Amino acid sequence: MRLRIVTAAAVLLCLVRIASAHRLDEYLQATIISVDKDHIQASMRMIPGIAVSSSVIASIDSNGDGIISDAEQRAYAERVLGDLSLTVDGKRMQPKLVSVDFPQVELMREGLGEIHIEFTADLPHGGPNRRLILQNNHQKQNAAYLVNCLVPRYPDIRIVGQTRNERQSFYQLDYVQAGGPTSSPLRQWWTNIRGSISALGFVSLFRLGMRHIAEGTDHLLFLLVLLLPAPLIVVGSRWAGLADMRSSVLRILKIVTAFTVGHSITLALAAFGVVRVPGRPIEVLIAVSILVSAIHALRPIFPGKEAGIAAFFGLIHGLAFAATLSELGLGRWDRVADILAFNLGIETMQMIVVAVTMPSLLLMSRTRAYPVLRIGGALFAGLASVGWIADRLLGMHRSVDLVVGAVARHAVWIAGALFLISLACWRLRYTFVRQATPTARFVGDSAEPVEI
């Protein structure tokens, strides 16, 4: 039986057998590009499948002598390069053949031979934002294309995006290249800023900053808890008095500004490479900062020094922001604009949060319900921070994140409810106070001991 098939349909069987292991009717063309400062290099692996190999071999072996000579190899490689369309920043580039390497003809016939072609292309002078487009039209009717880019060897080349059509016959590579060696440092700096702004987008980094602080509940929690006792003054060793409206607002502004200054300093220092601190200790310290401010909200431990504490812990929070930036590959000194955008995003979101919560805080502080909010908030933050410290020290799973995350997800509703409650308390307080203790009307201007 087996012998009969062999003699009867050898060719067909060969195809069937080969089908078990080999590429069939496709011509695989895999290109890997590597971007250098002033040129690109590319290597192509070309494997004609068994059903197309004969026609490919025939087209390479132009004199039909069954041998692929060096001249025929080079001629074929040049033809492949001729079928490529390579543009950089819209300018057409000429690929230059570096080397070509052919497998045995027999191996190619079996659909196993790999032709290797290496080429380079010089890059034209241009701005920092570069766009390379490679289109491969070689044997388009039966080609299966693959195109990829190596991670650049030079740190000043940063890949921003890769776009392909479904077949990968079209490949677009967007990257940012820090200024050339000829430009002055100042000019280079400016080019970088301009490049970063338009390339990654000032807006997108600004948004990233906003998102980071909005999602980084620990940063906000620290700030909010520190603000909790801001409308109060210390009597003895307790939060017992009410500060007047003007000094409350001033104190809140001072705390927020101090925090901002603190984290901006370390964010910049870390991004400039002046300081470098491992992530985990920072994460633990951030949790400690929340614990400290939570304790302070319960019992004053550093009355009048809130701004200083905010600035000090701000320094630590800034290091965490820097870690986020460097995770994104942006934490380098030549990305000043990126850092600026990111920081402004953080600031804006911080301002929004403070602006939303401050009225509730100030209103509520004028009522007897305020200790409930202050102590409740401080306890929540304190518990969360202890959980975080344990999590981050021991690397346990993030149960605290889940709880705090669930609360944070409903932050808008909570803030709204808080405002309504504080309004209600304010109204009730007025009627209630008028009936019970008329003297309390002067509460806004002079300290009145409030029971805790």
Place this chain on the structure above:
Amino acid sequence: MTDRESSVNLFPIRMLRTNAAVAAIWLSLITVSAQTTTARIVRAANTFLSTLTEKQRQSVLFAFDDEQQRARWSNLPTGFIPRGGISLKEMNPTQRSAAMALVAAALSPKGFEKVQQIMEGDEVLRKTDTGPGGPPGGNRGNRPPPGGKGPPPGAGNRPPMGDGQMFGKDLYYISILGTPSEKTPWMLQFGGHHLALNITIAGERGILTPTLTGAQPALYTFDGKTVRPLGPESDKGFALLQALDDKQRKQAILSYQLADLVLGPGQDGKTIVPEGLKASEMTEHQRAMLLDVISEWAGIIHESAATARMAQLKADINETWFAWSGPTTVALGKNITAYYRIQGPHLVIEYAPQTLGGDPGLHVHTMYRDPTNDYGKGLLKQ
């Protein structure tokens, strides 16, 4: 001698014998448990080498830094791309079982089972393959070994193209680079069609990269049971895709086709720009699933090396990417027909179904790499 005397004499002797036996068992237990995995692998390697003839030993042994032999692996059948070392086919039963014992010592039980299933699959392929082959022994050794820049030519004593046998579970080759040692680094290679294990042993460290696994048929029946050598890779990858929400899927699913491995044989040390969904954008549960997918490759090597490797990959997890290309559905009990890639600072995994005429789910190539540590070079440089 009285009865009493004899019993007095006999009793201590019997006691002594029992005690000695118990002590021997305990001692051997203690030595076995105290023996490190590397020591066991070295012993298995030396046992294997001692079963070989001098000529076979010469074929099996290479210099540790033999770059050509290191890279002499492929997904292709051994008839086309000759491997170094000697095949199971060229061994007698004792040698063969010593060779397999060595491979088993270097792998986890699960990893060894995977390897056996891949080899068994090739046996199924041999039986179902209708290939005629050439005249038996006809042109053996007559053709020059294939050249090309891919895997370099072999020693020339293997069946070249057109030889009778193309597939089968005995066409797997074993080679040893360097001298098996508990201290100085050495390498064990085992592979053939759809299999290339490159195991570097450096003291107690074990490095499995680069390693290629593949299967065709990737689903077959053996002893009445359905076998999918790379089934868990398919199932776990698909489960992770399913666990993603719409936004994550949008990032993970690439908009283009991938016909083959990007970093297959001959592509050592290359790091491509990662794509897809970054694990830092995943939930803790999804990240655990991703690690579980990775463990299908990282867990092929013996447990202590796998544990160290998984710890490294877990530390990298937030910098690890998951990308998918192709169908997002799969028939129950079948393999996915989509490509996926997992890439991190020390990791590239590719799962690439092959569209060679039939069902792509029946023919799979996978690649497991650490671009920073091919053949343990990164580790040894430190």
